[in-house]
Amino acid sequence: MALAFSPPVQAADLEGIRTHQAPDHTRVVFDTSAAVRYTVFSLDNPFRVVVDLKQTRPKRGFQAPTPKGDAIRRIRLGRRLGGTHRVVLDMAQPVRPKHFTLQPIEPYGHRLVVDLYAPEAERAPRVLPTPATERDVLIAVDPGHGGEDPGAIAATGAYEKDIVLSIAKRLRDDLRAVEGFDVVLVRSGDYYIPLRRRTEIARQRRADLFVSIHADAFSKASVRGASVYALSDKGASSEMARWLADRENRSDLIGGVGPVSLRDKDDALASMIVDLSMDGTLRASLDVGEAVVGSLSGVARMHKRRVETAAFAVLKSPDVPSILVETGFLSNPQEARLLATAAHQRKVASAIADGIRGYMLRNPPPDTAIAAAGRRLRHTIGRGDTISTIAARYRVSTGILRAANGLSGDTIRVGQVLVIPTGS
DSSP: OOOOOOOOSSOEEEEEEEEEEOSSEEEEEEEESSOOEEEEEEETTTTEEEEEEETEEEOTTOOOOOOSSSSEEEEEEEEOGGGOEEEEEEESSOOEEEEEEEOOBTTBOEEEEEEEEOGGGGSOOOOOOOOSSOBOEEEEEEEOOBTTBOOSBOTTSOBHHHHHHHHHHHHHHHHHTBTTEEEEESOOSSOOOOHHHHHHHHHHTTOSEEEEEEEEOOSSTTOOOBEEEEEOSSOOSSHHHHHHHHHHHTHHHHHTOOSHHHHOTTHHHHHHHHHHTOHHHHHHHHHHHHHHHHHHTTTSOBSOSSOEEEOOGGGOOSSSOEEEEEEEETTSHHHHHHHTSHHHHHHHHHHHHHHHHHHHHHSOOTTBGGGSTTOEEEEEOOTTOOHHHHHHHTTOOHHHHHHHTTOSSSOOOTTOEEEEESOO
């Protein structure tokens, strides 16, 4: 059934069409110069989604873009009677469209968003069964922003969403290099996920820790340094923390989620109940945050050398300890250049991984392999590893590490596997 929305106050120009491919849907964004009245409907044989834009015309020189991904085969435009322009999305398979408009918010103007879901993507998420045997510690790593929401933009043109995705993937690889640890990436490509959905993914996968990675900006170019945040149960620990939380919590508007906060009238009550159940989770979040601050301060300049607190929406999980790592400020020219380099991204990711591993080895979840009595970890030697750095990473002495692996000296090679004795 076609749905029509309130008429615009003036004719609009179609300024652009952008597509983003997510794991469960394809997003099509129509940038317009003013609010638009529109209809959306589907056709079969062949599969098409039709978007009629009333009293709208393409701007001069406009051309239909080549869609990203393989869900949309082609985008076609055609003029209709009465000032309507029709956009036809030729689909590879049947889809179920959902659509909404968004009011202007920096860096975007008016937008019509059409999300195209495959029928099977609408099913309820699968809840993983409780494992019968010892399991890996599972870390949910969330690269901030994505897709419609670029995050902070450096003077060089670099996007926060790209930098933090690169750091997150390096963090995943670093953590997985150690037996007993596994990682789920909340976002693995260039697409947007609503803030609440990010924490839901961590909870559905039964993660032991949620880590959100960011690289923000401030109004003063002189502000710099990395920071680690946990959720505040009373108020932000600094004006900067409050400012950053407010900025990040607007991401759902920028990312094009639609009026999410208005769809469920019980959201406010649910948030109050959640807040009351979080005391233990907050304590664990602060402790793992301190561990990450300690390791991160060895490779990056720190904005504050302690865990700060603020009301970040992505940290509000009642049963998963959660931290947010600001890896630096893209508004600072020197830090922006540094964060764009692969070498610094590796150092930051490795430091975050060291802090997480150190905390988990000291506080292992009871049903995990690393908590089992007498369990030994294994580490695969990577480029730049030394006996001393590996010993420091796992909080063991170099002598015990050598003895556990029958080493008479410090000579090791890339690809070699070392046994890591725990409880030493």
